[in-house]
Amino acid sequence: MNVSKAPYDTEYGHFSGGLTTVLTRPPSSKWDTQLYDVMPGFFVEKGHLSGVSGNSPRIRITGPLDGYRLTISESFTYFMHKQIVRGLPWPNDYTIQQGFNSFTNLQYIVSTEHIVTFNAHVFPNRLEYADINSLVPRGASSNYGQRGFSLGLNDRRVFTSGGILSLTAQFTDFSSYGHGQGIADMLVTPNGWGGNFFNAYTRTAQQGEARETYRFRHCNWHGKHQAKVGGDAIYRNFTGASHSDPVDIQRLGGLLAERINFKGPGLLDAHDTEGGLFAQDHWEVGDRLALDAGVRLSGQTLGMEASAAPRLGFTYAPGKDKRTILRGGLGVFYSAVPLMAGSFTENPARVITLFDARGNPVGLPVTLENVYARASNGGYQILSHGMELDSTPYDFTWNAEVDREIRRRLTFRASYLSSTTHNLFLVGPQQLPGTTPLLLMTNSGGSRYNEFESTVKVQVSSSADLNMSYVHSQARGDLNTFAGEFVPFEQPVIRPNFISALDSDIPNRFVAWGRAKIPWKIAATPVLDLHTGFPYSAVDAYQNYVGQPNSLRFPAFLSLDLRLSKDFRIKFIPWLRNHTIRGALNIYNVTDHLNPRDVYNNVTSPYYGHLAGPQHRFLDPIVDLVY
Numbered sequence: 001m002n003v004s005k006a007p008y009d010t011e012y013g014h015f016s017g018g019l020t021t022v023l024t025r026p027p028s029s030k031w032d033t034q035l036y037d038v039m040p041g042f043f044v045e046k047g048h049l050s051g052v053s054g055n056s057p058r059i060r061i062t063g064p065l066d067g068y069r070l071t072i073s074e075s076f077t078y079f080m081h082k083q084i085v086r087g088l089p090w091p092n093d094y095t096i097q098q099g100f101n102s103f104t105n106l107q108y109i110v111s112t113e114h115i116v117t118f119n120a121h122v123f124p125n126r127l128e129y130a131d132i133n134s135l136v137p138r139g140a141s142s143n144y145g146q147r148g149f150s151l152g153l154n155d156r157r158v159f160t161s162g163g164i165l166s167l168t169a170q171f172t173d174f175s176s177y178g179h180g181q182g183i184a185d186m187l188v189t190p191n192g193w194g195g196n197f198f199n200a201y202t203r204t205a206q207q208g209e210a211r212e213t214y215r216f217r218h219c220n221w222h223g224k225h226q227a228k229v230g231g232d233a234i235y236r237n238f239t240g241a242s243h244s245d246p247v248d249i250q251r252l253g254g255l256l257a258e259r260i261n262f263k264g265p266g267l268l269d270a271h272d273t274e275g276g277l278f279a280q281d282h283w284e285v286g287d288r289l290a291l292d293a294g295v296r297l298s299g300q301t302l303g304m305e306a307s308a309a310p311r312l313g314f315t316y317a318p319g320k321d322k323r324t325i326l327r328g329g330l331g332v333f334y335s336a337v338p339l340m341a342g343s344f345t346e347n348p349a350r351v352i353t354l355f356d357a358r359g360n361p362v363g364l365p366v367t368l369e370n371v372y373a374r375a376s377n378g379g380y381q382i383l384s385h386g387m388e389l390d391s392t393p394y395d396f397t398w399n400a401e402v403d404r405e406i407r408r409r410l411t412f413r414a415s416y417l418s419s420t421t422h423n424l425f426l427v428g429p430q431q432l433p434g435t436t437p438l439l440l441m442t443n444s445g446g447s448r449y450n451e452f453e454s455t456v457k458v459q460v461s462s463s464a465d466l467n468m469s470y471v472h473s474q475a476r477g478d479l480n481t482f483a484g485e486f487v488p489f490e491q492p493v494i495r496p497n498f499i500s501a502l503d504s505d506i507p508n509r510f511v512a513w514g515r516a517k518i519p520w521k522i523a524a525t526p527v528l529d530l531h532t533g534f535p536y537s538a539v540d541a542y543q544n545y546v547g548q549p550n551s552l553r554f555p556a557f558l559s560l561d562l563r564l565s566k567d568f569r570i571k572f573i574p575w576l577r578n579h580t581i582r583g584a585l586n587i588y589n590v591t592d593h594l595n596p597r598d599v600y601n602n603v604t605s606p607y608y609g610h611l612a613g614p615q616h617r618f619l620d621p622i623v624d625l626v627y
Helices: 482-486
Strands: 002-004 019-021 032-036 041-045 048-055 058-066 070-084 094-111 114-122 125-128 143-158 164-179 186-189 192-195 199-215 224-244 247-250 256-263 267-285 289-300 307-316 324-334 349-355 361-376 379-383 394-407 410-430 438-461 464-478 499-501 508-518 522-531 557-568 580-588 596-599 611-614 618-626
Touching: 289 324, 379 438, 410 464, 410 482
Parallel strands: 186 247, 361 438
Antiparallel strands: 002 019, 032 058, 032 618, 041 048, 041 618, 048 070, 058 070, 070 094, 094 114, 094 125, 114 143, 125 143, 143 164, 164 199, 186 192, 199 224, 224 267, 247 256, 256 349, 267 289, 289 307, 307 324, 324 394, 349 361, 361 379, 394 410, 410 438, 438 464, 464 499, 464 508, 508 522, 522 557, 557 580, 580 618, 596 611
């Protein structure tokens, strides 16, 4: 797996802020079986076993079906995990996740120049009490579940001219659901949530996509060129249903401050067709400078009809010793419009009733109709349908980086990255001139992220290394993004939008990690994480912001995690004699540092400002059988 913060290859679209590529191992021409994580994990606290934390046995089988031409591999993982949530009373203090993951890969070698690969992926999963924390007990939480499969085909052919033609096709079917633990009204109080979670939904989506790429043979012209061109097409559709029960916002003592009812059938439906063309050239100018330049043209029926995304990257090694490398680039990245945004107005409308300090209604109920609006000329243009959005979120990113080998076993890296996102979809209550109050979805959102990173790597020996990294960053933007308010669960209270520090803003972070061999051939892998606490907001009895949102912070976070592992063989058991057994012990938060995850943030609560949900030290033993 490779993660790139700023990929400037125009072959890739549908992302902003980074790209993760995963390479799977091809099937083998010899039969082989590997088995991992056969032993369950346990909760170990204060030296005592306190229960089974879960189990995730994995098996991989690979081998030939027809000599060397047709081979198959199957990777299957079953998982059951329990995650303890501190701050809730035992035994109702953990989530339960269960499911399996199956990936089947078939490879057929047509000839030495032609390979065809087929894969099938199945991934059901369910998570009970998904969003519990110190202030959200099980009864007020929501369950989450998903199921789906994907089928893929890759055809790769090398021509005698040196060109390479790749065709990739993929179909994915995905559905998910979320629901509370009962039908009681939801309670939002100064001290947390109560009752049952208010919203239940089902969502089903299909996506079919095809991409074709042609990579030309190397060409020499003022250096070496490696050019490629291609195109892709994607069709997506989405259907769903959303049902919401009343939400009661209570004052301290139980009196109503606000009641939210919902009306409308909540039947959701949206679709989108996308197409794109790209051209890219990798130009090696001598042996010290390489340039990557290209452009991607794309369009969506749900978003912008036409957009251009130019990208440029470079790598330069100055000096004769080539121990210094400069990297950088800039580019525009368009994302896909969320299909749920295209069906926003079909969600149940919110009906708001306010109450005074004695619990008496203040005026008549107000209905917040769900409405689309496009930002234009400093105002908003009301739209009648989601297909008229004609707006796609996009990101402009640039970065610069220097890598320096100071000594043979010592390297240093410094980098700066700036990323600005535009046309994000926002959702919030708003009243436009000449209209009643609305729950408005607009395309006027944005965010900004800046990051400076410095990393030192020390190669102590062939079996030991140490890495240390410091990151200074800033993340600011609109708080009411559509995804933040509706995915994976709809928020019971949707406040007016503000521009402030984002929930993920961490100005300072120091991370150190490494590996070493210690006595008895044990491999030790420590990780130290020290960073500024996450931001949070103060709210009042109506759950509205008090002061600037996200202006308060949790204490600094400190965690030292350690993994100890050892490979060995059990010679006295015949069927294990020739196989390797790998035992490992993961120790999280070795120093048992107080790292609270929750806080009482309602100014009317007697516990206002108190921290909750500390994360204590715990152990997780693992045993793998490697055949």
